[in-house]
Amino acid sequence: MATGFAQWGNDLYTGRRSYAIVGRRKRYFVAAVVAVVLSLAIVGVRVAGGGLNLGIEFRGGSELTVSSVADTSQEPAAAAVQAIAPDEVPRISSVGDDTVRVQTSQLTNDQVQDLRLELADAYGVDAGEVTSAFIGPAWGQDVTQKALIGLVVFLLLVSLVMTVYFRNWRMALAAIIALFHDLIVTIGIYALVGWEITPATVIGVLTILAYSIYDTVVVFDKVRENTTGILDQTRSTYAERANLAVNQTMVRSINTSVVALLPVAAILFIGAFLFGAGTLRDIALALFVGMAVGAYSSIFLATPLEVTLREREPAIAEHTRTVLDQRADRVADLGEAGSDDAVLAAAGVEGHRQLQPGSHLGNKAQPRRRRPR
Template sequence: MAKSSLASRLYQGEANIQIIGRRKMWFTVAAVLVAISIGSFIFRQFHLGIEFAGGSEFGVPGQVAGQTLTSDRVYDSVEAAVHAVDPNVQVNAAQQVGEGAEANFKIRTAVLTPDQMAEIKAAIAADLGFEAGQISDQQVSSAWGGAVINKAILGLVIFLILVTVYLVFRFEWRMAVAALASLLLDMIVTAGVYSLVGFELTPYTVIGFLTILGFSLYDVVVVFDKVQENTRGITAGTTRTYGEATNLAINQTLMRSLNTGLVALLPVGGVLFIGAGLLGAGTLKDLGLVLFVGMGIGVAASIVFAAPVLSYLKDKEPRIQAHNARVLARRAQRVEEAAAKGENLTAADEVPVFAGSTTPRPGARPAQKRGGNRPGGKRP
């Protein structure tokens, strides 16, 4: 029979992609990503939005007298007006919101007094040819952003406690630890990417972080549910080690994880690359980036990090250690017996690839017993 394609074997869970066997590599990759992220937190830090840092903001229309203004032109005008009032005030780069006639520019500065803001608006209007009333302004206190962060941390703590309780009762404490480790990796790396890119930290970012929590754990629970199914009563046999059964579960749920992640990332990618990139909706990029990166890393972590962490923890359990030793000893014995008979057999040949080697494939007919189960007993 012709060998099936990779895509077909992936959908049937027969690809036998080795994830657990390379767990040291995955742990090393995770450690490097965490180190880079923490380094970014320390050296680059986060670009706080006005809601968290506090300050003043000016809104300047993108067109005047039928002429379209550029971000550089608007920034130079605002910077000159601000520094004429106070040379020590920092002026952030102009951010364009919208396109065409609806376009406008947002420029943020440090906190200014009402009198200073009025003087700056008059100077900008005179320089660019606007009426002072066409330029909007607002002030935001950093206390509001601090309250948002405190509420978000409280919500995160409550969420983690509830999830931990659920995972311990639904599975076991080792699976809860592995799931939380995967979630922590997702959050740290996502925050690291956000810090490296330099996007502003806004309330939309906080909303995005809270959103990816549930998505990240969803895929982990799907994988762990299959792991639990494959390892139920595993110590009663000598077919697979715990790591091999876990690796099989990953292969059996791999396409589901990838399809789910792809379906989720497509609309988020549209928000990030089309909405924020092409259409210039700057407020969408704060939410789009954290969702896109967080969901992508969450899917990857559930496959190459959560399950390997679980396998590592279970391999430390004495009962599983004894079972793994029995499985490996049995394989070594069969290899020796084959060698004595002149057969070319290795330990790798003894590892079952598909669940059907011990479990019928979905849709297969159950084996029929002869004789005693038929009415009237055995045939003469």
Template sequence: MSTDQKNAETERLSVWSKLYRGRTDFQFVAKRKRWYLIAAIMGALCVAVMVFKGFSLGIDFAGGNQYTVPANGTTITEVEAAAAAAGAEIASGQSTGTGDDQAFVIRTTATDVDTAAEIRQAMADAVGAETSDIATATVSATWGASVSQKALLALIVFLVLITVFIWLRFERRMAIAAVAALAYDGLLIAGVFSLVGFEVTPSTMVGALTVLAYSLYDTVVVFDKVQENTAHLLQSRQKTFGEGVNDAINETLMRSLNTSMIGALPVGALLFIGVGLLGVGTLKDLALVLFVGIVVGTYSSIFLAAPWLVDLAERSAVYRRHNQKIASKRAGEPEDDRPARKGAQSRAAEDDDDDRLVRAKTDELPLELLEEPAPVRTGGGSRPRQNVNNSKRRKRR
């Protein structure tokens, strides 16, 4: 099927059919400044929320005491009031379970043994239960600091390994764009947690690493298609690098949406049904980070990572010249329309540079290693040694 026939067939398809076949033409790259503005606004709001509201750190990070109190027909407000009257500083409280199995998980700051016993007795009196019915757990501030350091170290190691992998598998620009998108994902996830007020627990950190890996997977899928579409880009004058990237996003769009929806549906059920309707409060931190991370990861891989790659690539003189040649061709100007002040040697240098980079693209070598122009041979120069030897042989004959 020729290109014209394929285009005519595409025009007859509905939007959903185009999306399913990867033939949409949404201008993600051309309108990237709009996405940058939206991303900047959301990022600024998240930073503001984190600065002014902060985070609700779980007992594993902040240290303190945790009490699991049976509800027995009371409310969490009554239990917290009784604990506060006994000298407790409430860090957080949540309800778990429903009906006869309903219980309250109350977390307080660290206290001494005597005060902890008084708080436990006050809670037991408030719900009409024995102190033995109230389960307690204590975490020291030192342990919480150790957990925080290990979580931060795990995140740093994860980012370093990801950067090295993408740099080796693809190229430097893709590694920079992918890591920047991951950092933005982490910013939005942290902002949502600060806004909602859910506790940051070890489950939250595990979930965050999980969704960052998921976001990376989606970005790598797009970048793999970008590499395929732009492998021989410099050998023709058909498309710019940005257009090739935009085609790659459209061709993988349905795959990204399908993966996101399949991942978001069970997590959404856990968050909205399990936590909201069934009252499984102990899972809400994990459910929230997974749900937000899946949505944000899909957004960043399409609207940020790929456009950032285009911006990084078009800083290269090679792609700038390539784009200029395409613009001249489309405007009906001579393809080699360079300023007259450039001599033949300068034009030869550019042509030699382009040819060398085309070969690099064909061989799938990193472009950044080969972007310095090749030396240009000036003057007549000497003939190759083999030609001289051939001339001598002819003279002897």
């Protein structure tokens, strides 16, 4: 299996095998738009139905934690809250195998002390095993504000650096659009799952920004390498060279994504099923979804977007028409007698002679040796 995967990757890099990702970019654009619209719709439905499931750090309130319990069922905690504050609708969750967490709106000091004793009695533990804390909503608002500031600064710096590095603002714009796609889809899936949005969730969402941009930059760097001197030859169009770059970096994207997702998946499993609700679960879900979506967008969205923007340039558009016209004339001249490579090639090839995506030149790709005189 490993040998087959390695051969597949080698075929993609040399051009023996090719997937028309750029050529079929319209279907990927439609898929991206549908994913974004569905994600926004999910968030909208959640907000209209009572709001997102915000953690106590964002909504504020009292939190009591009961440790060393023999039974983590929620009924004793609900009964204890009803006995002290009948109008309260608590949020009760299990953390690990021996801890119960109870969250309510803000309670008075007397209510908190009474609830501590009631919970200790309900679960049969000492009162010292029940801890309480009050968390104000201002802390969560401060986290949100700083996260938004960090996002804006990050986007501005990334746009500037990518524009300077690639000497082309279109690559920066395509990367930012793909990045927004990753963020919106990640938030939508998180809202669909219905887990609490905590500061750990915000950290996870901000972390995927770097991963998504990194993966996209690697692909764009190969696109730049393949398209250097593109106007000096008439064998391939800009879109074909960019498609070859995507195919050449596909194995690398798959490998790095799998390597990154495996430990995150392990953390997600441990946080969700072994430890219960907690920081590990919240951050791992955001990371897992964001990394998977980012890997997809770096292959199927970022480069096709960049090609669409570049083909609006007069020079690239004229070059594409020239290549296609000469290729059509070549096909008409050779007819069925020409080889596959000759049919694909345009007349008057000059400059860089890179592989035509989807074809294999074999010995023709090797440099010719001069015969001794």
